[in-house]
Amino acid sequence: MTPDVIFIGAGVAGLGAAWLLAEKGVKVLVLERDEAGAGTSGRAGGMLAPSAELKFGEEELLKFELESMRLWPDFVARLEARSQMKVDYRTHGTLIVAVDRDDLERIDHLWTYHRELELEVQRMDGDALRELEPGLAPGIPGGLYVRGDHQVDPRLLVQALVKAIRNAGGSVREGCRVLAIETEAGAVSGVQLEEGFISAPSVVVSAGVWLKEIEGLPKDDRPRVRPVRGQMIAVECGEPPLLKHVVRGPDAYLIPRSDGELVIGSTMEEQGFDPALTAGGLMDILVGAWEVLPGIHQARVLGTWTGFRPMTLDNMPQVRASSVPGLFWSVGHGRNGILLTPATAERMVSVYEGSVLVG
Amino acid sequence: MTPDVIFIGAGVAGLGAAWLLAEKGVKVLVLERDEAGAGTSGRAGGMLAPSAELKFGEEELLKFELESMRLWPDFVARLEARSQMKVDYRTHGTLIVAVDRDDLERIDHLWTYHRELELEVQRMDGDALRELEPGLAPGIPGGLYVRGDHQVDPRLLVQALVKAIRNAGGSVREGCRVLAIETEAGAVSGVQLEEGFISAPSVVVSAGVWLKEIEGLPKDDRPRVRPVRGQMIAVECGEPPLLKHVVRGPDAYLIPRSDGELVIGSTMEEQGFDPALTAGGLMDILVGAWEVLPGIHQARVLGTWTGFRPMTLDNMPQVRASSVPGLFWSVGHGRNGILLTPATAERMVSVYEGSVLVG
Numbered sequence: 254m255t256p257d258v259i260f261i262g263a264g265v266a267g268l269g270a271a272w273l274l275a276e277k278g279v280k281v282l283v284l285e286r287d288e289a290g291a292g293t294s295g296r297a298g299g300m301l302a303p304s305a306e307l308k309f310g311e312e313e314l315l316k317f318e319l320e321s322m323r324l325w326p327d328f329v330a331r332l333e334a335r336s337q338m339k340v341d342y343r344t345h346g347t348l349i350v351a352v353d354r355d356d357l358e359r360i361d362h363l364w365t366y367h368r369e370l371e372l373e374v375q376r377m378d379g380d381a382l383r384e385l386e387p388g389l390a391p392g393i394p395g396g397l398y399v400r401g402d403h404q405v406d407p408r409l410l411v412q413a414l415v416k417a418i419r420n421a422g423g424s425v426r427e428g429c430r431v432l433a434i435e436t437e438a439g440a441v442s443g444v445q446l447e448e449g450f451i452s453a454p455s456v457v458v459s460a461g462v463w464l465k466e467i468e469g470l471p472k473d474d475r476p477r478v479r480p481v482r483g484q485m486i487a488v489e490c491g492e493p494p495l496l497k498h499v500v501r502g503p504d505a506y507l508i509p510r511s512d513g514e515l516v517i518g519s520t521m522e523e524q525g526f527d528p529a530l531t532a533g534g535l536m537d538i539l540v541g542a543w544e545v546l547p548g549i550h551q552a553r554v555l556g557t558w559t560g561f562r563p564m565t566l567d568n569m570p571q572v573r574a575s576s577v578p579g580l581f582w583s584v585g586h587g588r589n590g591i592l593l594t595p596a597t598a599e600r601m602v603s604v605y606e607g608s609v610l611v612g
Numbered sequence: 613m614t615p616d617v618i619f620i621g622a623g624v625a626g627l628g629a630a631w632l633l634a635e636k637g638v639k640v641l642v643l644e645r646d647e648a649g650a651g652t653s654g655r656a657g658g659m660l661a662p663s664a665e666l667k668f669g670e671e672e673l674l675k676f677e678l679e680s681m682r683l684w685p686d687f688v689a690r691l692e693a694r695s696q697m698k699v700d701y702r703t704h705g706t707l708i709v710a711v712d713r714d715d716l717e718r719i720d721h722l723w724t725y726h727r728e729l730e731l732e733v734q735r736m737d738g739d740a741l742r743e744l745e746p747g748l749a750p751g752i753p754g755g756l757y758v759r760g761d762h763q764v765d766p767r768l769l770v771q772a773l774v775k776a777i778r779n780a781g782g783s784v785r786e787g788c789r790v791l792a793i794e795t796e797a798g799a800v801s802g803v804q805l806e807e808g809f810i811s812a813p814s815v816v817v818s819a820g821v822w823l824k825e826i827e828g829l830p831k832d833d834r835p836r837v838r839p840v841r842g843q844m845i846a847v848e849c850g851e852p853p854l855l856k857h858v859v860r861g862p863d864a865y866l867i868p869r870s871d872g873e874l875v876i877g878s879t880m881e882e883q884g885f886d887p888a889l890t891a892g893g894l895m896d897i898l899v900g901a902w903e904v905l906p907g908i909h910q911a912r913v914l915g916t917w918t919g920f921r922p923m924t925l926d927n928m929p930q931v932r933a934s935s936v937p938g939l940f941w942s943v944g945h946g947r948n949g950i951l952l953t954p955a956t957a958e959r960m961v962s963v964y965e966g967s968v969l970v971g
Contacts, residue, residue, distance in 0.1 A: 488891045517891075532847045532876075532898055533909030539895035550892030557913075 256282035256424070258455040258605065259444055261431045261467065263289035265407070265590055266570070266583045267459025268414035268425075269598030272332070274605065275423035282453070283418065284444070286430035286463075290411030293461050294590060296485065296560030298508050298518050299410070301325060301592045302402035304372045305347045305501050307363065314569055315370065318589060321596030325403065328595035335420055336413035340405050341511045347402035347499040348382055350393050352544050356503050357394050364397055374399050388495050388548045404499050406510055407591050433468035434458075434580065441579030445469075455609070457581040457601065461563040462526075464584055474576040478585045480526055480561035483519035484534035488552035490515040495548050504541025507549075514555060517542045521562075528559050562587050572600045574608050581605060615641035615783070617814040617964065618803055620790045620826065622648035624766070624949055625929070625942045626818025627773035627784075628957030631691070633964065634782035641812070642777065643803070645789035645822075649770030652820050653949060655844065655919030657867050657877050658769070660684060660951045661761035663731045664706045664860050666722065673928055674729065677948060680955030681760065687954035688764070694779055695772035699764050700870045706761035706858040707741055709752050711903050715862050716753050723756055733758050747854050747907045763858050765869055766950050792827035793817075793939065800938030804828075814968070816960065817934075818942040820922040821885075833935040837944045839885055839920035842878035843893035847911035849874040854907050863900025866908075873914060876901045880921075887918050921946050931959045933967050940964060 258274065260267035263285035271281045285291075300306065303318035329342045351357035367374040375398040382396055383389050415425045433445040434456055443452035445468075460467060462480040490496065496509040508516040520534045535557065542549055565571065565585035570593060572583045583601050586593050617633065619626035622644035630640045644650075659665065662677035688701045710716035726733040734757040741755050742748050774784045792804040793815055802811035804827075819826060821839040849855065855868040867875040879893045894916065901908055924930065924944035929952060931942045942960050945952050 486891070529912040531909065532845070532911045532913060533902065535894065535913065536898035536902055536909070539891055540899065543892065543895055550890065550895070552891045554889040554891060554894065554916075557916075 254280065256280045256451070256453045258282075258457060259284060259451065259453045260457045260459050261444065262292065262458070262460035262463070263411070263415065263425055263427065264292055264294040264459060264461055265410065265414065265594045266461065266586050266597055267457060268411065268418065269594045270457065270583065270601035270605070271423055272414050272418045272421065273598050273602045275418050275421035276335075281418065281423040282451070283423070283425040284429045284431050284446070285425065285427045288427050289415050289425060290408060292463065293560055293563060294411050295408045296558055297407040297591050298485070298506065298516055299405045299407040299591050300347070300402065300499055300506065300508060301404055302347050302399065302499065303592065304367055304374050304399045305349055305402045305499075306588065307366065307372070308568075309366060311568060312370070314589070317570075317596055318592055321593045322401065324595035324599065329405070332413050332417055336416040338409065338413050338416060340409040340413050342403065342405045343511065344403045345498045346398060346400040347501065348386060348396055348398055349501045350382060350389060350396035350545050352390070352393060352503055354394055357396070359503070360396055367397075373401055386496060386498055386500065388546050389500070390545055390547050393545065402499065404508055405591060410591065410594070431467055434470060436469065436577060439578065441577060455579045455581065455605065457583055457605070459583040461584055462561045471576050471580070476571040476582055476585050477566055478563045479523075481564045482522040482524045482527070482559055482561055484530055484538060484557070484559050485516060485518040486535060486538060486557045487514045487516050487555040488549060489513060489555060491552065495546060495552065500545055502541055502545035504544070505538045507542055507546060515549070515552065526561065530557055530559055563590070570597065572597050572604065574604055581608075613639065615639045615810070615812045617641075617816060618643060618810065618812045619816045619818050620803065621651065621817070621819035621822070622770070622774065622784055622786065623651055623653040623818060623820055624769065624773065624953045625820065625945050625956055626816060627770065627777065628953045629816065629942065629960035629964070630782055631773050631776045631780065632957050632961045634777050634780035635694075640777065640782040641810070642782070642784040643788045643790050643805070644784065644786045647786050648774045648784060649767060651822065652919055652922060653770050654767045655917055656766040656950050657844070657865065657875055658764045658766040658950050659706070659761065659858055659865065659867060660763055661706050661758065661858065662951065663726060663733050663758045664708050664761045664858075665947065666725065666731070667927075668725060670927060671729070673948070676929075676955055677951055680952045683954035683958065684762065691772050691776055695775040697768065697772050697775060699768040699772050701762065701764045702870065703762045704857045705757060705759040706860065707745060707755055707757055708860045709741060709748060709755035709904050711749070711752060711862055713753055716755075718862070719755055726756075732760055745855060745857055745859065747905050748859070749904055749906050752904065761858065763867055764950060769950065769953070790826055793829060795828065795936060798937065800936060814938045814940065814964065816940040816942055816964070820943055821920045823943055830935050830939070835930040835941055835944050836925055837922045838882075840923045841881040841883045841886065842919050842921060843889055843897060843916070844875060844877040844919065845894060845897060845916045846873045846875050846914040847908060848872060848914060850911065854905060854911065859904055861900055861904035863903070864897045866901055866905060874908070874911065885920065889916055889918055922949070929956065931956050931963065933963055940967075
């Protein structure tokens, strides 16, 4: 069976659109060189936090993020129904906390920007924050409560997308490396694997930071994606849990999961493809987490890992047709790939459908 | 072949004496439930540092340690010759560094005690310390240089002892759990394993913190040994190495190995047999190491682990005959088991020989 469209890379930048297309009866095949989510998606924090992650000057990205946030509730309900599994979508909201008065100035500055953009963000003093999260450090002078910023477990999200694709008749093949894109008369004809050729009229490159390893991509049009390393550590959240809300301090964020894990991240390091954990990286996020939630001192360490964020120069993802007919990009989701999953999926579907109709 | 003496536990508290006895023609059998060194010895830092580890009021322990220090050079030379391997015995000396003026007061207090005990310890200012170790933090105001405090790689030490025992005709059996000591007419007759009974006229219990799991020990005379957890992390020492000397700061020690590892330790935690790493434990030793050697910030993490020190109430090891004829103790070496290896071995040999002559 010849697929209608091949996705290269089983991270959320590919899986979302593959699922939606499969449900529309399009024959999709997702090829992943490792396991689904092993590259970047399964290593992410999973914050759905346009307001908490807001950076000055990134209004275009914010617009795309807010569009995605609006899609999340329906997207997750449908995904959980179709995959018959839960993805730990939690709507407790996010707290942005300051650790001292200087830090509170920075946060108030951000809050001004939130209000300019009409984002729903509530300013709170330290006592009000500790009312919501009694474990927060006594010295925290204040911060912001973002009721609308949520979270999901990225590993479960990836698993659910794979199941939903398969339940809709699509294919996901793991341990299968694409060596090159092949073209015929200037248009995509398929992909070359180690073990042979698969013909397909359309190919979506959703390979994240590993984009450049694929031969045959149009160099002039190829998105520039570079890896930015993040170090993470997971500890036991305990019972009763140390935390219910996502909490962002100045030097670390803390994400409680329903399975009892508390995920702590993360560094932003321009270190190429070096997957190392470093003494300083671990130290910085541990201290950053401890200064907002001192109770983690006794928490058992469950694991440590690093991931590579696929960053572009302007931090905007590239979800579009390429200069080669039949070839599409869905890469460069940076810090926000999990959040952007529904909007990316919908945009890719409409780009694909528009292109197929024209063709 | 019936052994003359069985050692229960292949940590350094047993292996040292087993080797010396094997070389004297005694038929020794060492039984280890896991791998040699897996319990405590292989997880140790390996500092040979009576002066740097000195605690007020522990003169008796110090005497035993100094005796062991005098034995180390000959012990290691003979061990390396007999085992045909190196154990990374390094004699660069140890630096005890203060991180601020208060801390320097504490160190000067310790130095007074060193001089009372006529230990050879040199007081240095910060610049002199940085002359020896250029990577030390610029703010370090001073400290002590202990030329005579050395180090060894505990994992190599364990391997070398096992090889030397075997080369001398002794046996070391790993993966072999002793369930009970058996007696006959009030004297030791052998040990009971899961897979059968081994008869022997003498048994040395060198099982460290796991002592209590062995049935049939005389309860009134059994040493009280409790586990005190230590958390450790190893990072890449780099080239040129970040460090040559062992360095002790107020909150962490750093031990450079010739194979490029830099071992950082350690916490002292009364947590029973819980082997967990904790967020706070890792954070404390990382911060403790970073404040004396800022260059570790970029150092790649190679591994993390915990160990249990076999502590006694008075911190003195018990190397002696028990109340049961043929049964001996070599347990409770606390923080200093590696340092005490030669003196423990010699003491055990003389206790054993004295007892056999009397018998």
